Amino acid sequence: MDTLPTQEERVKKTTVTMPCHLGLHARTAVNFINFSKKFYSVIRIRKGEYVANGKSIMGLLALGAAFNSILEIEVEGDDASRAIK
Numbered sequence: 001m002d003t004l005p006t007q008e009e010r011v012k013k014t015t016v017t018m019p020c021h022l023g024l025h026a027r028t029a030v031n032f033i034n035f036s037k038k039f040y041s042v043i044r045i046r047k048g049e050y051v052a053n054g055k056s057i058m059g060l061l062a063l064g065a066a067f068n069s070i071l072e073i074e075v076e077g078d079d080a081s082r083a084i085k
Helices: 026-036 057-062 080-084
Strands: 011-017 042-047 050-053 070-076
Touching: 011 080, 026 057, 050 057, 070 080
Parallel strands: none
Antiparallel strands: 011 070, 042 050, 042 070
């Protein structure tokens, strides 16, 4: 019998530094969105006090994440462990 995932298993977080010298521009955002849409989990990107839906191009571009920006990625859902990798 399968058990339901615990809250700890359903929410995963990691912090990354924006590696692209151009920052989070349109092409990079679209690549991230295409990857994110493979998962059922809710994906949020946080830069400082701003939070964006990881599946929304307008949200990601509005973050204004430049090169070397610190971004926190939070994934919530049943496939969070796979998505955060």
